[in-house]
Amino acid sequence: MEKTVNQKAWFLVLPVLVLVAFSAVIPLMTVVNYSVQDTFGNNQFFWAGLEWFSEMLHSERMWNALTRQLMFSAIILAIEVPLGIFVALNMPKRGFWASVCLVLMALPLLIPWNVVGTIWQIFGRVDIGLLGYTLEQLGIPYNYTQDIFAAWATVVVMDVWHWTSLVALLAYAGLQSIPDAYYQAAKIDQASRWSVFRYIELPKMQGVLMIAILLRFMDSFMIYTEPFVVTGGGPGNATTFLSIDLVKMALGQFDLGPAAAFSIMYFLVILLICWVFYTVMTNLDKRGVVQ
Amino acid sequence: MAQITLENLAHSYLPNPRGEDDYALKELNHVWTDGEAYALLGSSGCGKTTLLNIISGLLTPSQGRILFDGNDVTHAPTAARNIAQVFQFPVVYDTMTVRQNLAFPLKNRGEDAATIARRVQEIAQMIGMEGELDRKAQGLTADAKQKISLGRGMVREDVNALLFDEPLTVIDPHMKWELRTQLKSLHRQFGHTMIYVTHDQTEALTFADKVVVMYDGRVVQIGTPEELFETPEHTFVGYFIGSPGMNIIPAQVEGTQAHVNGSAIDLGRGYGPLNGKVVIGVRPEHARLSASEGLPVRIRRVEDVGRHKIVRAEFFGNDINIIAREDEAIGADMTRVVFQPGKVNVYADDWRVKGEAA
Numbered sequence: 075m076e077k078t079v080n081q082k083a084w085f086l087v088l089p090v091l092v093l094v095a096f097s098a099v100i101p102l103m104t105v106v107n108y109s110v111q112d113t114f115g116n117n118q119f120f121w122a123g124l125e126w127f128s129e130m131l132h133s134e135r136m137w138n139a140l141t142r143q144l145m146f147s148a149i150i151l152a153i154e155v156p157l158g159i160f161v162a163l164n165m166p167k168r169g170f171w172a173s174v175c176l177v178l179m180a181l182p183l184l185i186p187w188n189v190v191g192t193i194w195q196i197f198g199r200v201d202i203g204l205l206g207y208t209l210e211q212l213g214i215p216y217n218y219t220q221d222i223f224a225a226w227a228t229v230v231v232m233d234v235w236h237w238t239s240l241v242a243l244l245a246y247a248g249l250q251s252i253p254d255a256y257y258q259a260a261k262i263d264q265a266s267r268w269s270v271f272r273y274i275e276l277p278k279m280q281g282v283l284m285i286a287i288l289l290r291f292m293d294s295f296m297i298y299t300e301p302f303v304v305t306g307g308g309p310g311n312a313t314t315f316l317s318i319d320l321v322k323m324a325l326g327q328f329d330l331g332p333a334a335a336f337s338i339m340y341f342l343v344i345l346l347i348c349w350v351f352y353t354v355m356t357n358l359d360k361r362g363v364v365q
Numbered sequence: 366m367a368q369i370t371l372e373n374l375a376h377s378y379l380p381n382p383r384g385e386d387d388y389a390l391k392e393l394n395h396v397w398t399d400g401e402a403y404a405l406l407g408s409s410g411c412g413k414t415t416l417l418n419i420i421s422g423l424l425t426p427s428q429g430r431i432l433f434d435g436n437d438v439t440h441a442p443t444a445a446r447n448i449a450q451v452f453q454f455p456v457v458y459d460t461m462t463v464r465q466n467l468a469f470p471l472k473n474r475g476e477d478a479a480t481i482a483r484r485v486q487e488i489a490q491m492i493g494m495e496g497e498l499d500r501k502a503q504g505l506t507a508d509a510k511q512k513i514s515l516g517r518g519m520v521r522e523d524v525n526a527l528l529f530d531e532p533l534t535v536i537d538p539h540m541k542w543e544l545r546t547q548l549k550s551l552h553r554q555f556g557h558t559m560i561y562v563t564h565d566q567t568e569a570l571t572f573a574d575k576v577v578v579m580y581d582g583r584v585v586q587i588g589t590p591e592e593l594f595e596t597p598e599h600t601f602v603g604y605f606i607g608s609p610g611m612n613i614i615p616a617q618v619e620g621t622q623a624h625v626n627g628s629a630i631d632l633g634r635g636y637g638p639l640n641g642k643v644v645i646g647v648r649p650e651h652a653r654l655s656a657s658e659g660l661p662v663r664i665r666r667v668e669d670v671g672r673h674k675i676v677r678a679e680f681f682g683n684d685i686n687i688i689a690r691e692d693e694a695i696g697a698d699m700t701r702v703v704f705q706p707g708k709v710n711v712y713a714d715d716w717r718v719k720g721e722a723a
Contacts, residue, residue: 258423259456261443263470263517273458273469 108334126335158241191303248279367525369397374429404573451518455510459503633707634720641714649686651708659703
């Protein structure tokens with residue numbers, strides 16, 4: 075059969091191409107453009123090659139931000155995943171209270187980031203905040219504007235408060251998909267509670283948990299608003315994560331070249347981690363079928 | 366191995382059952398004799414699974430008691446009852462190998478490694494999966510998974526009872542027969558009390574010493590396959606057992622005769638006055654076509670099913686079936702039907718009325 079040739083069909087995809095160009099390609103290319111040039115103002119640009127990239131790779135500032143960022147993501151994952159699973163396991167399976175729990179769990183997810191930041195910023199204040207004031211009265215030193223540990227604790231607890239629900243809801247969905255027969259069979263086999271979790275619940279939640287971990291990792295790796303509102307990256311640079319640092323560099327210091335190189339590397343790191351996750355996930359699936 | 370006694374047992378899924386209709390399982394007294402193989406037969410939704418889950422402790426009955434060898438276990442958890450149950454659809458532990466799956470119940474009971482290895486080997490041979498012992502259970506076909514479920518049910522030697530809830534639904538027909546034979550030989554070998562739930566009468570009749578027929582949440586008859594066939598105690602048993610089921614014809618019964626549309630049928634037994642809706646029941650096997658004797662029928666169609674012929678006919682406005690021998694010629698003059706006297710049962714409001722010898 076002869077293939078129909080109709081060049082006019084290209085016009086039909088044109089709107090999408092234009093849209094994608096304006097929303098993704100052009101902004102990204104602008105960044106690429108900045109990353110390989112230097113300017114001294116007056117809109118005059120000079121070719122700089124890979125200089126900014128090499129400068130960024132040797133910049134202690136960026137490596138420190140990256141370390142803080144990785145630590146932050148690791149800590150919140152280590153708390154949110156087990157806690158989310160624990161919450162999901164203890165949520166009612168059906169009935170009125172199941173709906174109530176679901177709504178309550180979903181609430182933190184619906185609050186805008188900067189509002190979450192503001193809530194915790196006030197909540198933690200020693201003079202008027204419920205948390206800060208109480209701790210102060212109990213004699214526990216807590217001041218997130220001066221103490222590094224207090225600042226980290228606040229940012230971590232805030233993220234746990236904001237996002238554990240997501241892990242819990244996903245885990246809950248995974249648990250709901252397990253047929254009753256599995257629990258009944260486990261009872262017949264005289265399995266312990268731990269065995270039920272280890273051999274029934276955990277394997278059945280594996281898929282949704284991978285998604286939860288991926289989402290939480292990506293989101294925490296790009297976190298900006300909440301710590302910016304609460305600590306502004308301080309005290310010192312203690313809670314200056316990658317995106318906060320990036321904004322400081324690009325808009326605060328107007329170092330467009332280094333900031334552009336930084337963003338591209340940031341983007342590549344996220345892409346790389348996504349790819350690793352994706353590979354691990356698909357391999358897990360495959361192993362189940364082939365073996 | 367235990368004798369299981371059910372005392373005034375009943376169950377409703379509603380919190381405050383009002384009438385009898387609210388009960389999924391109506392009041393029941395029964396003793397499951399130690400070491401017997403029972404089949405629990407009935408159509409879907411008649412309470413078979415409910416009864417099974419009450420025995421295994423997955424469900425606590427609304428009323429009544431369950432005794433294992435005289436000990437009250439009504440509120441004992443499933444794990445304390447040491448009972449095996451196999452469900453309709455396969456349940457395997459995906460992340461374990463076939464071997465680990467089979468060993469799981471033994472491990473949970475703290476058996477020693479040598480016993481576990483021996484039993485797993487025996488069971489693997491029985492279900493024909495010796496070659497796949499070290500394979501992950503995930504990704505096996507549905508019937509392989511169900512064989513593992515069956516194996517896990519049979520792996521403990523000391524269980525009080527083995528309960529099967531339509532376990533062969535997903536197994537292909539050839540393997541079905543083989544597994545049923547294995548179950549029977551297992552029963553002979555260990556003498557476990559076995560209860561086998563099914564809605565397939567062939568399965569029930571070939572597996573069990575005694576068949577328990579349930580209908581609408583009630584046990585309507587317990588008996589040997591022969592008793593169920595010859596003297597169904599309830600019209601449902603007559604209809605459900607046999608292929609095709611018993612013919613049921615509304616009639617007036619007086620003394621030793623039944624009258625259908627004014628014509629008399631000899632019953633071979635005498636009956637007193639009956640109340641309620643009266644019908645007579647005759648098995649197709651006990652009816653025969655004739656050219657000269659009996660009552661008029663109109664033959665609709667003859668189905669040759671190989672071993673015999675099934676004659677579908679109309680008898681005074683009622684559909685009836687007659688089984689004719691394979692070599693029996695059915696001529697155009699065979700317009701009458703004869704019911705074998707003594708093989709005609711009488712039912713008042715669906716329950717059989719015992720006649721007196723005439």
